[in-house]
Amino acid sequence: MKKVIVIGSGFSSLSAACYLAKAGFDVSLYEKNSTIGGRARQLKKQGFTFDIGPSWYWMPDIFEKFFNDFGKNTSDFYKLKKLNPAYKIFFTDDVITIGDCMDKICEEFERIENGSSKHLRTFISKAQDNYDIAINKIVLRPGISPLELVTKDTVLRVDQFFKTISQEVRKRFKNPKLISTLEFPVLFLGAKPSNTPSFYSFMNFADFGLGTWHPEGGMYEIIKAMKALAEELGVVIHVNAAIEKIEVTNRTTSAVVVNGKNIKADIIISGADYHHSETLLDKEYRQYSEKYWNKKTYAPSSLLFYVGFDKRLKNIEHHNLFFDTNFEKHAEEIYDNPQWPSEPLFYANFPSVTDKSMAPEECETGFFLVPIAPGLEDTRTLRNQYFDIIMNRFELRTNQVVKNNIIFKESFCINDFIEEYNSFKGNAYGMANTLTQTAFLRPGLKSKKVEDLYFTGQLTVPGPGVPPSLISGKLVSELIIKKHL
Structure with a gap:
């Protein structure tokens, strides 16, 4: 039985470990931190529960397919609730509410721009076709050859790879608020809408067509479910186990060094940061130079705040x-001129609105996120300065005073992404899905240089986000199974 070592315990690593264990490999997983989950870990403090990383549950079909591959359903592990409304968008002079079905969303669009619902239905119908092609065909290919992108479906849509989301949206809608609403989902792909191929409108179908969901207890329930599944399949999980080196013998992986100990392996997969993973190899075995990594376009990093409020909040x-x-x-x-934002957009998540288990009684769990460029200077002073900026605006837009109701706040930013996840330049979401960084690019x-060394996660195929990470784990496991079984 071939021995596989998986580095890291995020979604892609757990996914790969499960598929390989099911196929009969002897799988051990090593995590440097004291708890598993990678960027999707959990913080519990004074009765408040926070998802440290991902907080949006989109594309429920991908999660369902993952568990179905093992004869299970998501409902065997956690309970899902569809959110209504899915979310609110605050502008200076208005609030747009995105409901849980197309009829409600169309009504809201009509309120803002007369006649826009007809354009919206056409746009989402096209986005649905793209979703079907992307998720059921393109995304399931391992990014080895450019020919993977050439199918009868993509040939018919080739223009959509050379037009941008921005062009597509602005052709149909004139109101800037509706434009922002439709351009927002591609931010999950980590690139500007003006640099993202219009084919990626499938994210708009994920949003408006499939809806936004919440697993009871938070996103960490998915990690707990995957851990239970992995262990049931025989995966052995080690925490507090940082990999110090990947050993290579005769251009083939042979072992990893963990806490000073050599542990033999026939196959190694790293779901840790790709750039960091390559630094674990001797220089001659690295595929990509520092220059290569420095030239790439990265998805944003984030300044995050986890805040406990001693009262229920209004208008959220x-x-x-x-x-x-x-x-x-x-x-x-x-993206263009990396700096701390002068007037930041931000996101605020209050899971306790839906799920009372995530905060003490009559309290609110608040998670705030400011997208920022990776690689910026990160200081305590800057964090505090930005917390004040967003709290002032939050109070203004939601028409309430909340600063005096903060029991505690914790922050997480570039230095933490580097420290906790060895993340290149402290990026939060991996590498952006621009046209020149898609699929085989x-x-x-x-690995092109080391036999039986593989990588998975958001810096490789298919790209950033939780559902793509689950798929990435499946794709890498299929390459291994194809070679060894």
Whole structure:
């Protein structure tokens, strides 16, 4: 039985470990931190529960397919609730509410721009076709050859790879608030809407068509479910086990060094940060130079705050976007001219609105996120300065005073992403899905220089986000199974 070592315990690592254990490999997983989950870990404090990382549950079909592959359902592990409304977007002079079905969303669009619902239905119908092609065909390919992208479906849509989401949206809608609402979902792909192929409108179908969900107890319930499944399949999980080196013998993986000990392996998969994983190899075995990594476009990093409030808050939903400043300007300060944003957009998440188990009685669990460029200077002073900026705007837009009701706040930013996850430049979401960084143009799942060394996660195929990470784990396991079984 071939011995596989998986580095890291995020969604992609757990996914790969499960598929390989099911196929009969002897799988051990090593996590440097004291708890598993990678960027999707959990913080519990004074009765408050926070998801440290991902907080949006989109594409429920992908999660369902993952568990179905093992003869299970998501409902065997956690309970899902569809959010209504899905989220609110705060502008300077209005609030847009995104309901839980197309009829409600169309009604809201009509309120803002007369006649826009007809355009919206056409746009989402096209986005649904793209979703079907992307999720059932393209995304399930391992990014080895450009020919993977050439199918009868994609050939018919080739223009959508050379037009951008921005062009597609602005052709149909004139109101800037509706434009921002439709351009927002591609931010999950980590690139500006003006740099993202219009084919990626499938994210709009994920949003409006499939809806936004909440697993009872928070996103960490998915990690707990995957851990239970992995262990049931025979995966052995080690925590507090940082990998110090990947050993190579005769250009083939042979072992890892963990806490000073050599542990033999036939196959190694790293779901840790790709750039960091390559630094665990001797230089001659690295595929990509520092210059390569420095030239790439990264998805944003984030300044995050976890805040416990001693009262219930008003005028909020589970998910809230604050687009009451200039969307384009903030995007430029992330991608074109990296700097701390002058007037940041931000996101606020209050899971206790939906799920009372996530906060003490009559309290609120608050998670705030400011997208920022990776690689910026990160100091305590800057964090505090930005907390004041977003809390002032939060109070103004939601028409309430909350600063005096803060029991505690904890923050997480670039230095923490580097420290906790060895994240390149402290990025939060991996590498952006721009046209020149799509599919086979991303760092490969399989090492070109070392036999039986593989990679998975958001810096490789298919890209950033939780559902793509689950798929990434499946893709890498299929390459291994194909070679060894």
